[in-house]
Amino acid sequence: MRIFVLFKIYCMNIPIYLDNNATTPMDPRVLEAMLPYFTNKFGNAASRNHHFGWVAEEGVDYAREQVAKLIGASEKEIIFTSGATESDNLAIKGVFEMYKDKGNHIITAVTEHKAVLDACKHVEKLGGKVTYLAVKEDGLVDLAELEAAMTPETILVSIMYGNNEIGVVQPVKEIAAIAHKHGALFMTDATQAVGKIPVDVNADGIDLLALSAHKMYGPKGVGALYVRRKGPRVKVTAQMDGGGHERGMRSGTLNVPGIVGLGKACEIAGQEMESEAKRLSALRDKLQSALTVLEESYVNGNVDHRLPHVANISFKYVEGEGLMMAMKDLAVSSGSACTSASLEPSYVLKSLGLSDDLAHSSIRFGLGRFTTEEEVDYAIEVTKKAVNHLRELSPLWEMFKEGIDLNSIEWAEH
Amino acid sequence: MDNGPWTKHKKMAYSDKVIDHYTNPRNVGTLDKASAQVGTGLVGAPECGDVMRLQIQVDENNIITDAKFKTFGCGSAIASSSLATEWLKGKSVDDAMKIDNMDIVEELALPPVKIHCSVLAEDAIKAAINDFRVKNGMEPIELEKSHH
Structure with a gap:
């Protein structure tokens, strides 16, 4: 079984492309x-x-x-x-x-x-x-x-x-x-x-x-x-x-x-949209439910009125770019400031009323026509591992676990 | 060492040293912040996407015997603080005070957009030393604010 899984991973094109809102491969x-x-x-x-x-x-x-x-x-x-x-x-x-x-x-x-x-x-x-x-x-x-x-x-x-x-x-x-x-x-x-x-x-x-x-x-x-x-x-x-x-x-x-x-x-x-949307929303939902099992993870935006292939998730207490670096086998994007030249986190996420730290912690998963279930399964594993790894390194996660209210701390202006 | 897509492209060129510290961070952890031998520096802010906590344990000869960190931030921020703890161990407090952010920039080959990560690490070292000094009845050292 394990060899079978390894073989499947071997057969996947790594890095896995999950950034289909940025652009899609040509059919x-x-x-x-x-x-x-x-x-x-x-x-x-x-x-x-x-x-x-x-x-x-x-x-x-x-x-x-x-x-x-x-x-x-x-x-x-x-x-x-x-x-x-x-x-x-x-x-x-x-x-x-x-x-x-x-x-x-x-x-x-x-x-x-x-x-x-x-x-x-x-x-x-x-x-x-x-x-x-x-x-x-x-x-x-x-x-x-x-x-x-x-x-x-x-x-x-x-x-x-x-x-x-x-x-x-x-x-x-x-x-x-x-x-x-x-x-x-x-x-x-x-x-x-x-x-x-x-x-x-x-x-x-x-x-x-x-x-x-x-x-x-x-x-x-x-x-x-x-x-x-x-x-x-x-x-x-x-x-x-x-x-x-x-x-x-x-x-x-x-x-x-x-x-x-x-x-x-x-x-x-026009011919394939209906079946494709069905397939992708099922995969997206699988990804989303697997990742929101992680503590303190939140889906951004309305989930009932949403494109079938997108999930934008914030993993609190980890920073988006650091997270993406740990997920280097996945091509995704983040609302983190570090990923843009502007040093400002995503204006879209901020306009939903998300605090800056949650905006910094967001990852957008964009599935597409060529995304397979194996790839989604692999993405789930990689993401979970990365989030847990970075939380081990995160002082904010430690404080949260100790029950310290982060808003009560006077953060130095930087 | 093949670091996959991160080093292959100019845009996201992390140096091998950054990737090494990021992948195998040294001295992750927590020291007892209530102890008089421990100085704690907590710098940055969650809204800015970087928070570093750096702790030093100092013996009676003013030598740093242990250092630990935890960092919320990008790969360069994690690497800067990991490197800082490596450098701190075994140094006297006075020598630790002399660590300059540009030393970190040089060692990790940080690009200009990531220099703030090294600044934060320097700030964290100084904040930890000052915490230790105040705890032990010494005046905090006046820090230059030129970085901010």
Whole structure:
């Protein structure tokens, strides 16, 4: 039995990749679909006058349909971009410019991705007003607070679909309804959600939606912005000037192989999402229950409204980076300050009301299409061992065990 | 020695010495903080992601006979305090006072973003010595605050 277990570990690819919210490996089927577009089908999709251009355009058109289908849109509503960051920028800055006669107020939430937050900061510099909604302890937006923040000047509400750090899924449909009631558009950064859970722009009432290929087993450097065409017809001012590609909203020669890859990734996600979500949520739950058996470990964010493949867990009294070093066979990420250049712990975790020390102690496990049960079992063992090892070294753990209230200690400023 | 992904990449390049101290930390543990022979230094703060507790046991000749630590923090913080306990053992209190954070930086080849870990270790040594001095009726040594 032991030899069998060792053999299984030997067969695993170490380090084990459990950081699928950062990026995903490309599905070989996606690569296969892309390859011809690097070589024989190399044409410029904008070359309308010859075979090479037509072939490339065909590939792009087909991909547009594949992307549209996954989110319940029409292919005319898909604008290809370089990724979700560009899509977020185009949506927020583009709406602000396009609708400035209507109003100058945008509402978003503090837990948004930096692409949204920084685009909003840019809008503020241009004279716009932005409300950054706080979130509840479980990471969800408070609908009453959103309602209260709406003004006649509000042109856009931008709330992400699923959060990248804690996986919390926002009540998008309700948020959209509130935005529309007050005459504002609703935009969502759905980078983490599309391809993982069902997203339907019409059922959800979404006017603009950002998505990215590399979060759903497609290539890096390509994404899309959905821009509603009917009820209402939404327009955004282009942020990139040039040849007027993508209905004038995004100039630049199309990244044909990337777009074909995005299309294929969407097609596969559409076919396999349901079974994949079931499989991954079972594995995630296994991991989570095994790790929360450890004393003083806490799951961050709402567990009932959450992406199926994510668990963000804080192990109190151990520090995230030190912990990751003990788990070097696992590729995960931490909200610890030491892992970022800023020396500040995760702003997302802090906005849930987590104390800094709990934010420092957090690990995000992001499972994916290629994660196996053996890998999860191994991850459980490695993590448990690492947490116990570091707690043996932790003065805070010792104090906790002695019943000393850490808040009663006057910590020196450092 | 193959340390897996940690040493293969520039971004997260821990030196072999950091990994050694992290993997096999020396002198982990607790001394009796009520004893007059023991000085305890507790520095850092949980909110900052680093807390070090360093303890020394001093004999009648002012020689440090034992040193123990426990640290909450990243690998470099754990390694800095582990190294500090190694250096402290056998030193006189006066010599221990002379340990400079840059010695730790050099020994462990800490990158600039991890220098604060060595500063914390130096602070912990000095705090432990002062605790010992005060317990034994001596004036605490004025510490320069230039690091903070």
